[in-house]
Amino acid sequence: MLKPVSVPSTRPENTRVIGFLLVPRFSMIAFTSAIEPLRLANRVSGRTLYEWRLFSGDGGPIRASNEVEISVGGSYADARGLHTAIVCAGLDVQTFNHRDLMASLRRLSSFGAAIGAVCTGTYVLAKAGLLDGYQSTIHWENHSGLISEFPHLDVSQELFEIDRNRLTCAGGTAAVDMMLSVITKDHGPEIASLVTDQLIHHRIREAGERQRMDLRTRLGVAHPKLLYVVALMEKTIENPLSCAELAAEARCSTRQLERLFCKYLGHSPTKHYLMIRLEYARYLLKQTSIPILSVAMACGFLSASHFSKSYNEYFGRTPSAERRRTDYLATFGGSAGADAA
Numbered sequence: 001m002l003k004p005v006s007v008p009s010t011r012p013e014n015t016r017v018i019g020f021l022l023v024p025r026f027s028m029i030a031f032t033s034a035i036e037p038l039r040l041a042n043r044v045s046g047r048t049l050y051e052w053r054l055f056s057g058d059g060g061p062i063r064a065s066n067e068v069e070i071s072v073g074g075s076y077a078d079a080r081g082l083h084t085a086i087v088c089a090g091l092d093v094q095t096f097n098h099r100d101l102m103a104s105l106r107r108l109s110s111f112g113a114a115i116g117a118v119c120t121g122t123y124v125l126a127k128a129g130l131l132d133g134y135q136s137t138i139h140w141e142n143h144s145g146l147i148s149e150f151p152h153l154d155v156s157q158e159l160f161e162i163d164r165n166r167l168t169c170a171g172g173t174a175a176v177d178m179m180l181s182v183i184t185k186d187h188g189p190e191i192a193s194l195v196t197d198q199l200i201h202h203r204i205r206e207a208g209e210r211q212r213m214d215l216r217t218r219l220g221v222a223h224p225k226l227l228y229v230v231a232l233m234e235k236t237i238e239n240p241l242s243c244a245e246l247a248a249e250a251r252c253s254t255r256q257l258e259r260l261f262c263k264y265l266g267h268s269p270t271k272h273y274l275m276i277r278l279e280y281a282r283y284l285l286k287q288t289s290i291p292i293l294s295v296a297m298a299c300g301f302l303s304a305s306h307f308s309k310s311y312n313e314y315f316g317r318t319p320s321a322e323r324r325r326t327d328y329l330a331t332f333g334g335s336a337g338a339d340a341a
Helices: 028-045 099-110 121-127 140-149 174-187 189-198 215-219 224-235 243-249 254-264 269-287 292-298 304-315 319-332
Strands: 016-022 050-056 084-088 114-118 135-137 154-156 160-163 166-169
Touching: 016 028, 016 099, 028 050, 028 084, 028 114, 028 174, 028 189, 084 099, 084 121, 099 114, 099 121, 114 121, 114 174, 121 135, 121 140, 121 166, 135 160, 140 154, 140 269, 160 174, 166 174, 174 189, 215 224, 224 243, 224 254, 224 269, 243 254, 243 269, 254 269, 269 292, 269 304, 269 319, 292 304, 292 319, 304 319
Parallel strands: 016 050, 016 084, 084 114, 114 166, 135 154, 135 166
Antiparallel strands: 160 166
């Protein structure tokens, strides 16, 4: 049987009010991962440690990226009296007009509220100027796009960042760990541990843990030279190395490198390199507003025509068609791809 535990006497009656400001196509898993630890903290403590309120742009129901519709209690302008305001975003965050949301966030910040974000909500905070001078993080897939648009910001690739009164996380289940960290700070490790057990989360991950699985797990191979070369490919997308240069870095011959890739991955190192670059290009086209020529250059293509031909052969549509399709889906709904966070 679940037994309530006592709350530290230093905070006997405080209830922290947290507002979740939802952006169209927000990530449902990031949102629920942030809110459920709060509910469970109330349950295991037997007290109302936290209250939460939901807001959308017009105060009406809002649809997540998985097409589930959520009812809210008011519009962004109604978000008042909050201790913390957290922006929940997801797919195509850069395509929406965030003017009213940013105005509310700036107002809340001026009244002393802590400001946070899950998943791509970090983009909204950056656009509002609320991350200047703070360390933050965002989902690994959106990291490069955010840095390219806001190069002055200090954006890590950690699971979450809590820097004074700013809290951001990578999205997905990283929101669980961020909120568990908040609960630990507010009410101590005992309650946080009980919440962790209720979530069957096994342990509270630290902020500095990696977002992505390591290459060995992702590729399903363990050969050290192959893993080294693939990691090098992922670091040199903008300025691709030749197969001979990759082999030299791995201290093997070009022929040995080609055999390794064919044996373990079923294709040549040149093809794998191209796949990495094209997948990254697809992300930039779908999740940023970077011009197509700039996308081509960022992915190591020396001409727009070569980029367009390679992209079309791999994905079955040109880069410009990909961008138009993404813009259409952002405007009229539907899914432009899996919810990445």
